[in-house]
Amino acid sequence: MTDAIHLKTQLQACRSKxxxxxxxVTLSKTLPRLTAEDKTEVNKIKGCESAVWLIIEESHGIRHFEADSDAKLMRGVLVAILSLVEGKALTDIQQMDLKAELAELNLSSYLTSSRANGILAILEKIQAPKQ
Known part of the structure; x- marks a missing residue:
């Protein structure tokens, strides 16, 4: 998984859309693909323009994430999001302003309103208590 500091530097260096x-798209290639068995309705994020699946595992209070999408751009965005939250405790994740963190990554110009709704749904699921 790409670390958040390196990823932030990479994205902030971008000078154009x-x-x-x-x-x-380059980052999207670093995200491991989910198996067909993992791409279930339970793991699917509702409200996304493209199909997105998110799996959250919790072990000893620490959250670990797996995600996938059928769209390369969204897979890259998932890498960015997961770099911020991977390996953190739920309480720490809930205290983060993930929308502000994403804005710092230069992604706001890329998030169309329909895509932004999907991102919000992903962030809500990431910050929600275990189901």
Whole structure:
């Protein structure tokens, strides 16, 4: 998993929407694919423009995430989101302003209103207590 500091530097270095797009597509290749068995309705995020699946495992109070999407751009965004929260306790994740963190990553120009709704749904699931 790409660490948040390195990823932030990479995305903040982008000078255009095209640079950001290329960087996100490159990042998307670092996200391990989920198996067909993991791509269930239970794991699917509702409200996303593209299909997105998110699996949250919790062990000893620490959250671990797996995610996938059928869209390369969204897979890159998932890498960015997961770099912020992977390996953290739920209480720490809940105290984070994830929308502000994403804005710092230069992603706001890329998030269309329909895509932004999906991102919000992902962030809500990440910050929600275990189901």
């Amino acid at each position: 095209e640079d950001t797009f290329k960087t996100l």
